[in-house]
Amino acid sequence: MIKVVLVGGGHVHLHFIKQLSNNRLDGLEVILISPSLYQYYSGMFSGYAEGLYEEEDIRLDLQKLSKKATVTFIEDAVVKIHPNENYVTLKGEETVNYDIISFDIGSETLGSEKSDIMSHAQFIKPNNRFTQTIEHVRSASKPVIVGGGIAGIELSFSIHAWRNNRKIQSPITLVTASRLLESEDKKTSEKLFEKFKKTNINLLTNSKVDSINHRAIHFNNGKELSYEKILWLTGPKSSNLFKRSELETDDKGFLMVTNSLQSMDYENIFAAGDCATLIDYPNLPKNGVYAIKQAPILYKNVLRYIKREPFEYFKPQNRFLSILSLGNRRALLLYGGMSLSGKFPWRLKNYIDKKYIDSFK
Ligand SMILES: Cc1cc2nc3c(=O)[nH]c(=O)nc-3n(C[C@H](O)[C@H](O)[C@H](O)COP(=O)(O)OP(=O)(O)OC[C@H]3O[C@@H](n4cnc5c(N)ncnc54)[C@H](O)[C@@H]3O)c2cc1C
Incomplete structure (x- = not known):
């Protein structure tokens, strides 16, 4: 055996x-x-x-x-x-x-090795923590999301939509050390920036977190931001x-x-x-x-x-489809240099994701 x-x-x-x-x-x-x-x-x-x-x-x-x-x-x-x-x-x-x-x-999540971040921020990894973490963060009076990649952007829009549907007025904040979605070209960042401007999400780009204490997040440029809950999503470690x-x-x-x-x-x-x-x-x-x-x-x-047979080798594809949820059943589809936003990308994402998870059930 x-x-x-x-x-x-x-x-x-x-x-x-x-x-x-x-x-x-x-x-x-x-x-x-x-x-x-x-x-x-x-x-x-x-x-x-x-x-x-x-x-x-x-x-x-x-x-x-x-x-x-x-x-x-x-x-x-x-x-x-x-x-x-x-x-x-x-x-x-x-x-x-x-x-x-x-x-x-x-x-794991980058930053979780730092003691101040570990003690004051919330994480979604390991992934079985996800639902509990989201429940804490989305109903907080002043939620702050740190990280301007796919995860931070999607969860900002989604939490914003959840709060809007419940008439929670206070805005959420998304903080990112660079521009939005740095892995993509500047045009995509700008497109996302425009989507954020249509919401009351407080967006702080080019704002690097230096330290956190029980009261506030301190940035490299000397500014600070008070918070009730922080969701930390700064990429893989x-x-x-x-x-x-x-x-x-x-x-x-x-x-x-x-x-x-x-x-x-x-x-x-x-x-x-x-x-x-x-x-x-x-x-x-x-x-x-x-x-x-x-x-x-x-x-x-x-x-x-x-x-003892010959192996197959992995070769990454040059382009892949990426669909980011923008909240309210809308999404942004990215493929190669092309982008499309609206209801259709969200319906496609919903179809692909449900099909994927159902294929194991
Ligand atoms: C909000 C969000 C949105 C995302 N959206 C996209 C997207 O649109 N497109 C995309 O391509 N990627 C996306 N990602 C990234 C994607 O989630 C990860 O790249 C992907 O899940 C990695 O899959 P994996 O199989 O490597 O591991 P995972 O899916 O992370 O699973 C690893 C498992 O291993 C377990 N484990 C960990 N340590 C141990 C141990 N020591 N012993 C035993 N078990 C262990 C973990 O608990 C976990 O269950 C997103 C991530 C987030 C957080």
């Missing part, structure tokens, strides 16, 4: 488990380790924050899915990998041995797991992998999604689109490793 351990229930391992439930494989024992029974889908976070979806709509029951695929589910987190001895240590201090191991543990386990990582601690999604040092360690950095594409953004594209390749390569 070959023992395959899947660590984390992200996009890549959801695909792995789905393949197993469609097609049982003899001679394989599969274990899924996740700190939460539920995996929450970030594509639907904005809809939940706006009140369009219920909690059950945006999450998957990992234990149920594992059972259907004859996978053993362990509710725990891996805290150390022992790659020479082929076992991992769990937070609960137990150990689990493996022949092959795969990591799809996502990322690696877990310490790979560095702690002395595996080869990039300078940020993400596991370095080949295009076959294997660790540089150990052929029996696979990884994909946010937690991995590809040696040939080190600057690839950490996003769900790439995790979803890597998922079938990781599944096939684990089986090919067992059968």
